[in-house]
């Protein structure tokens with residue numbers, strides 16, 4: 183995608199990667215609409231960053247996705263980029279189903295059904311734009327499993343394959359599909375992650391992502407250097423070593 187001149191909706195941008203990316207993309211000359219559930223954060227973002235529009239949305243709720251999409255498109259008919267950023271991550275102990283099943287269902291609803299519903303709500307509009315992009319958000323954990331978070335890893339592996347598949351289907355349209363593949367980044371995704379030495383500083387991550395969007399406008403995956411260890415273990419032939427190193431190094435790799 184071109185780095186400037188877009189109108190971009192990012193549901194899942196009240197904090198973390200989404201918010202930092204929203205601000206970086208606004209600074210590069212894009213119109214940005216931030217979405218999320220927490221209205222107090224949406225109000226603060228709108229007050230602190232003139233020009234950014236905000237929309238309340240719960241991507242785990244089909245009716246909320248439909249209503250938010252109608253609101254966004256009514257206010258921003260020139261919208262040409264959707265970033266399906268919203269996601270949750272939880273530690274699970276699969277020895278004890280009573281402790282993880284409800285949470286696992288929430289993960290799948292938010293991380294997989296959410297992007298599917300969002301893309302369904304916007305894809306007809308996006309095809310009407312001359313140059314449009316769907317940015318999905320997977321993870322390095324789509325390619326190598328963190329032992330502590332099975333449902334999260336599975337949801338992100340599904341996002342990878344969803345991205346690969348819809349890119350093939352939409353190849354005959356104006357819509358490109360780009361998969362952002364973050365490594366561990368310092369956000370509030372998991373407790374303690376914001377101060378984790380294991381995770382990449384958020385500002386460094388977003389700066390590298392914007393640099394890649396700028397220098398590789400036709401890329402199908404946005405991979406910062408730090409994620410390639412996880413992303414290409416199988417292709418390099420050192421997958422078992424990658425999995426062992428990941429789970430030895432990460433504080434959640436219990």
Ligand SMILES: NC(=O)c1ccc[n+]([C@@H]2O[C@H](COP(=O)([O-])OP(=O)(O)OC[C@H]3O[C@@H](n4cnc5c(N)ncnc54)[C@H](OP(=O)(O)O)[C@@H]3O)[C@@H](O)[C@H]2O)c1
Nearest residue numbers: 194196197198199218219220240241268269321366367369
């Ligand atoms: N940080 C990492 O290490 C890392 C690595 C790989 C991939 N990722 C992915 O990057 C994305 C952003 O995560 P983050 O690290 O920036 O964590 P974060 O700071 O916790 O941000 C998550 C965002 O998703 C939104 N969200 C969650 N559930 C939602 C729902 N049902 N409806 C609408 N919005 C919802 C949250 O907003 P509200 O709470 O206001 O709704 C928040 O803005 C996620 O998809 C995550 O899986 C992160």
